[in-house]
Amino acid sequence: MNKEKAIIFLPSLCLIAVLVFIPFLMLAYKSLSVGDSIGIANYLELFRDSTFKKALKNTFTISFYVVSATLIIGLPTAYFISRTQGRLKNVFLLLILFPLLTNAVVRSISWMIILGYDGILSRLLNNLGFLMEPISFMYSKFAVIVGSTYIFLPLMIISLIGVMDNISEEVEDASISLGATRFKTFFTIIIPNSISGIIVGLVLVFTATLTAYTTPNILGGTRTVVLATLVQQYGTTLGRWELVSSISIFLFVLTVVVITLINKGAEAIGGTNEKK
Amino acid sequence: MKKSKILTIFVFMVFFYLVYPLFITVVASFNSNDILTFPIEGFSLKWYKSAFSSSYLSGFTISFQVGILATIISLIFGVPVAYGLAKYNDKFTNRIKNIFFSPILIPGIVLSYSLFLCWVFIAKEFDMKLPKFFVLMLAHIIILFPYTIRVIGGAFDKFDFLIEDAATSLGASKKDFILHILLPSITPAIVSASVLSFITSFNNIPISIFLYGRGATPLPIIMMQDVEKYGNPGVAAVSVVLLFITIGITFLIEKTLGLNNYGR
């Protein structure tokens, strides 16, 4: 029996060790090495670095808005889809799923056309009289937020549909029969019973935004830098390699902390989170 | 059940938000102008000509090869693990489960950079420059591995392990059981894991950031570099081609497996 376990698990444990753990340890070592000695000098420099501070602030601002927006948009949408039956539901699911299977570059290009100089949004605002001359919304936090929300919304919706499908419609009927409005039922019955899905969605979207590279790179460029794009810019573009390792470790720790905090918070309010 | 009008309108706006940008890209790819605009100035197919240019095609080949190889290898490693995790639901397996899912916790670009450090280390210490294509593929295996375990694991969770006892009692050896019953029973999950893994690998950019090189540059990286130059409608044309491939695959998944089986 233990022999069988070894045959099953050992090769993959080696795979993870060689391709994840060893490189990661190397990264951690690199982040602590200054010349020939070991120390936290890189981290100290990192926290003095103004670009890093800006990137950190941007990352959090953007993540906050993206998570909020996907949740606010996702809740009613997921509810609507979970209460749809038959073929129509499949069509909706397909529409939600499809963007998830599409390349982030492909999806970001559209937003370049919408947000770019004299683009669709600029023209719309011109026509409405809010703007006097064509402008560009590109490379702003706004651009990254709108684009990231667009990209990560399906993650949230899929997470929510999973739990909402399991809330019986009879429960809603019971609430309404007791005198609650549909609106009130949504807030007092549906949302509290969807906590586990909300947690899954929050974790997925938050970590995805926190570590996202492609969308911020295309829509934020060098003007709106986030942690992931900073890793690349300090590395391949600016050659400040000594900081790249420490930002990487920092980004990893941040991800773990955020996931832990959300899960701890979920436990505190009684939501269960069996899936990560 | 009855749905309120406000909700219906809201949801249709959401779907508009999800679909409209893709629609714009499709239209913009037929632009006769040299920059990406909407509405377009004139109809032309010239950008599709450039979409099938050598750089995009070679990128496609690289992405395709990396995707296929990484998918197959992560299945070879992942299927036994998924089986073991579902069968032995004990303390030991629950503990090592976290190890197998650990790559999820590490941001793609960080993984990419850490593997790059290894590459540099090996190049320096052993004077051996590992081929970029090979390293790229290893990196993609890591990205796919947890994914594979999850999708295959979903099938094993529904598998009645008494079936293994039943087969053994009828005289089947371990090998008989695996080849005649276990693998055929999870074929749908293997198909869906393969398709999803391949797409994930094909689309992933961060994992390749520090690892691509001459002759080993995946398609999305090439596309992103062109986008950074701003407004090359050729990228839009490539995007549209990819969009339609994806639509095809999505329908295939829907037809064969059903969307509800889409593993997260």
Added chain:
Amino acid sequence: MARLQLNDLKVSYDGKVNILENYNLDIENGKLVSILGPSGCGKTTTLRAVAGFLDTRGGKILIDDEDYSKTPINKRNFGIVFQSYALFPNMTVYENVAYGLKLRKVPVEQREKQVLDILETVEMISFKDRKPENLSGGQRQRVALARALVISPKLLLLDEPLSNLDAKLRIEMRAQIKKMQQKYKITTILITHDQEECFSISDKVAIMNNGKIEQYDTPENIYSSPNSIFVADFVGFKNLLDVTKVGNGLYRLSNGKEIKAEDVENPKKIAIRPQNIAVAQKGESLIEGHIKVRTYLGDSYQYEVDSDLGDIVVNTSDSIALNTGDTIKLNFPESEICVLTD
């Protein structure tokens, strides 16, 4: 066709605590023996040990005097029917049944004949090309039975085979099992927690509790004369009363009254079934009490009587129902009393 003997069998899950110890059971050739007991009594452990899924730490599993305790499962040639049926989901009904023969390299023509024959017997021939997911519980059960029998096993092991079926189907299927078992004359062990199910089809019944066999006898003997308080309680002696022996075949109840019954040394309790208690119309009676609860059972009434002996359950087939609160007088007929020592 074989005689099965379990000699001093010892089984444990963790290598420390023995679930079964000094476990002995002797099943004659071609007989159907049920192992009956509450959940957790070790009956499934017994079956899994015999099948080979659990390693034994001692003792022997003898089939016609040949020890099987070290034989690999896939070489034992035992037919097993599982509670969940465990049909192979990727195979049709036909393929499921044929699988064991295929592994035994039975030639195709002979294999086909055997499979079709047995599918005919279990009345599943018209479903032979279906996948298990498209079968009802009863149909899966038939396939599982056919699959286990087609390999001409030395032993047939049935692990709660009927517990996932509804009441009506259960009766139908247990007749089917008995029919098949007799047709092929296979020594069979049936694990169950359903007393009616096992009494109806078994040649002998072993009642298990805490990893031990409490009583091993024919269903008739167990039904009429259980040998322990546990067995009596388990087989429906709802009234168990403390007694002390005061003479030869004479016992005193806790309310001071004395009754006659079979003479037994060191008695602890007497047991009597609700339907065997006699309602006294007038005159002398053993017990007098008030009716607490009345339940209509269809062919009789059941009363819960509050008496000076505690609560007594009694069934009467009288057509006139008594009401809650009414006084009732009861007698225990001597021949229906079962005296228990432990």
